[in-house]
Amino acid sequence: MKRIFMDGWQLPSAARRMILCLGCMGMMMAGCASQSAPRIGVLLPDDYNTPDGMILSTDGSIYLNCPNYNQPEYPGKLLRIGTDNVASEIYTYPAHPVTGKSAPLGIDIGSDGNFYVTDNQSFYDKNNQSRLLRLIVQNGKVDRCEVLVTGFVESNAVSARPDGVYVTETQMDPTAWPLPSGVYRFRYDEFTGTPIELKPRGNDPHLIVRLSTGNPDWRVGANGMGFDSKGNLYVCNFGEATIMRYTFDASGAIAGSEIFASGQGMESCDGIKFDPRNDDCYVADFAANAAHRIDKNGKVTTIWKNANDSDGIGGLLDRPSEVCLRGNQLYISNIDLPVKGNRYDQLHTISVIDVK
Ligand SMILES: [Ca+2]
Ligand SMILES: [Ca+2]
Numbered sequence: 001m002k003r004i005f006m007d008g009w010q011l012p013s014a015a016r017r018m019i020l021c022l023g024c025m026g027m028m029m030a031g032c033a034s035q036s037a038p039r040i041g042v043l044l045p046d047d048y049n050t051p052d053g054m055i056l057s058t059d060g061s062i063y064l065n066c067p068n069y070n071q072p073e074y075p076g077k078l079l080r081i082g083t084d085n086v087a088s089e090i091y092t093y094p095a096h097p098v099t100g101k102s103a104p105l106g107i108d109i110g111s112d113g114n115f116y117v118t119d120n121q122s123f124y125d126k127n128n129q130s131r132l133l134r135l136i137v138q139n140g141k142v143d144r145c146e147v148l149v150t151g152f153v154e155s156n157a158v159s160a161r162p163d164g165v166y167v168t169e170t171q172m173d174p175t176a177w178p179l180p181s182g183v184y185r186f187r188y189d190e191f192t193g194t195p196i197e198l199k200p201r202g203n204d205p206h207l208i209v210r211l212s213t214g215n216p217d218w219r220v221g222a223n224g225m226g227f228d229s230k231g232n233l234y235v236c237n238f239g240e241a242t243i244m245r246y247t248f249d250a251s252g253a254i255a256g257s258e259i260f261a262s263g264q265g266m267e268s269c270d271g272i273k274f275d276p277r278n279d280d281c282y283v284a285d286f287a288a289n290a291a292h293r294i295d296k297n298g299k300v301t302t303i304w305k306n307a308n309d310s311d312g313i314g315g316l317l318d319r320p321s322e323v324c325l326r327g328n329q330l331y332i333s334n335i336d337l338p339v340k341g342n343r344y345d346q347l348h349t350i351s352v353i354d355v356k
Helices: 011-031
Strands: 038-046 054-056 062-066 077-081 087-092 106-109 115-119 131-138 139-154 155-161 166-170 180-184 206-214 220-228 233-237 242-248 252-264 272-274 281-285 290-294 300-305 322-327 327-335 348-355
Touching: 054 106, 054 166, 054 322, 062 106, 077 106, 087 131, 106 166, 115 139, 131 155, 139 166, 139 180, 155 220, 155 290, 180 220, 180 233, 206 233, 206 242, 206 252, 220 272, 220 281, 233 272, 272 322, 281 322, 281 327, 290 322
Parallel strands: 106 155
Antiparallel strands: 038 348, 054 062, 062 077, 077 087, 106 115, 115 131, 131 139, 155 166, 166 180, 180 206, 220 233, 233 242, 242 252, 272 281, 281 290, 290 300, 322 327, 327 348
């Protein structure tokens, strides 16, 4: 079943005036220039209460995962946001056989046209129940869901690259400190129909990057991930507010690593996306209710930061977890998780900021 619902500009006029009015108040509170202020791009009903992973399709659509952690009586969903900002439901994810919940977080589209999705079950069970899934697309529709890899603690971002599928694991061993995390890579010919079962605690040969996080205030490791136009890998160490850059040798092995950007106004780094036109990197900063742009030299510019926590009214950021660039508009998912003083609340929104 497909259902269509409203974006922020198709609300009844009275409700729209109220939201616009409250939004202006929020912008004044934040004290930011109006041309870079966020607005509501998509307003979501409770069925889609925890928006997170986004990926831009070649046809201009944005595909959005909603794990619905905040009200898990609603199953995890995949939505499509058209170029008119109208969202439609594409798929209901099947429940995990142990937890009974579906939890689709990160998403990418492979060159095969299929969706690659992390199933992050850590909100329900931290005993290695998280997975990597693939949605097989046939004739423009999702035909079925395949389980590719099992045994993650907290699978998070996913990138379907020509040489394999990369997945960040936000914590490899929740009992260890500093917190170990990392990146796994799987070759396509390993997906034979029987799921790959990861060896626990970082002992699996698919692990290609290790990170360590020692910030007791944010015990969150490898999170967002992206690739620049040269094929270099970037991984967000959320709790350290640091983005690492990795280069590869001709065989595909990691050849070098360095800090790409750290701090400079970032309080955390969650989801990232690169602008393929100039290799600018956009960052969702969950901890700061902010979005940043980082140039190719690692210089961070904050393009928006709320003065306070918000509920999402007027497009204000409400614990942003992912970004997605469409043209010169930056779409930002507000995951609104109830941690560190934030209250899960109405509205459920995708914010939009004009970035050029
Ligand atoms: Ca909210
Ligand atoms: Ca909130």
